[in-house]
Amino acid sequence: MKRNSRLSSTLHILVHMAEEPGHALTSEQLATFIHTNPVVVRRTIAGLRDAGIVTSSRGHGGGWLLGRAPEAISLAEISAALGETLLPFSTEPESPGCLVEQAVIAVLDDFRIAAERLLAEKLSRITLADLTADFRRRYDLIGVSSHAI
Amino acid sequence: MKRNSRLSSTLHILVHMAEEPGHALTSEQLATFIHTNPVVVRRTIAGLRDAGIVTSSRGHGGGWLLGRAPEAISLAEISAALGETLLPFSTEPESPGCLVEQAVIAVLDDFRIAAERLLAEKLSRITLADLTADFRRRYDLIGVSSHAI
DNA sequence: CTTCATGTAACTTAATTAGTTACGATATGC
DNA sequence: GCATATCGTAACTAATTAAGTTACATGAAG
16 A cells, blocks of 8 residues: 555445445455555554444454445545545744744635635545446446456 | 645745845745755755746855746746645555456546646635735734744 | 454554755856 | 855755554454
């Protein structure tokens, strides 16, 4: 799992889970999908459990399940549950007292807040069900879902 | 200069330059504004020179000047010249051949492209002049522009 | 009571970026 | 022409962050 691919890796995992409703998948199985190891998976999606997007159970036959229907899980929630910042730039002061910096930060912060709201709004309109539907289209066309390599 | 603060640090520098039109500032002077060293400044704003946002000259009395009026320099150009990605998440394939991943990346990429366009459009409406105006408002109110600490 | 699974802490490794040193190229002023 | 000031850039070092790994405790199922 590369850097900065937590969102797409998590979506990858969730679509696989959505494709096997009712069947718990283990961290180990999920890890193979995104070519990493079970602990990284657990750590990555721990926040999704807290948000009710997935549930986990221990012991024999345990593993991970979607917490609700794919139609009711938006990318905005997923992204938020991962604790990802949509915008990468910092607006932390580094020169307290400098009015130039204060002006820069004020403008940049306004932009950041508006942009984040905008992006979250766009992401809230895309659901896991949209992803599975897109997957199904590809699957019906090509007929393979191999995990070669 | 902290991580992820290249945009705000660069804006900080540019506003200082805008506040002294016609007077070249050295990398060393610019570096003190953002608490770093001259080489980091040169490296950071090298792209702005290529984009015509600033000009640099060597030798005695040399340094950095704005390449055009603050009204004609938008944050979109600055951000682009810094080579920053507005959105931090990756959409690079990691499991070639997996249709689930392909579906995820397709949807995410559509979103990314639309979002980037949207953000760039918003940033293109904010100019350096807006920042200097904001600074002047603060300055007129408080009357200090010290760089204490 | 053994096995399988998650939860999590602690550590190691890898990647990225800022910071630093060094020096060549170039422009100015004496 | 020579001393000085400045950028341009390569090469290295240090700091930070995130992924990967190991280890083990906890809990559920048969």
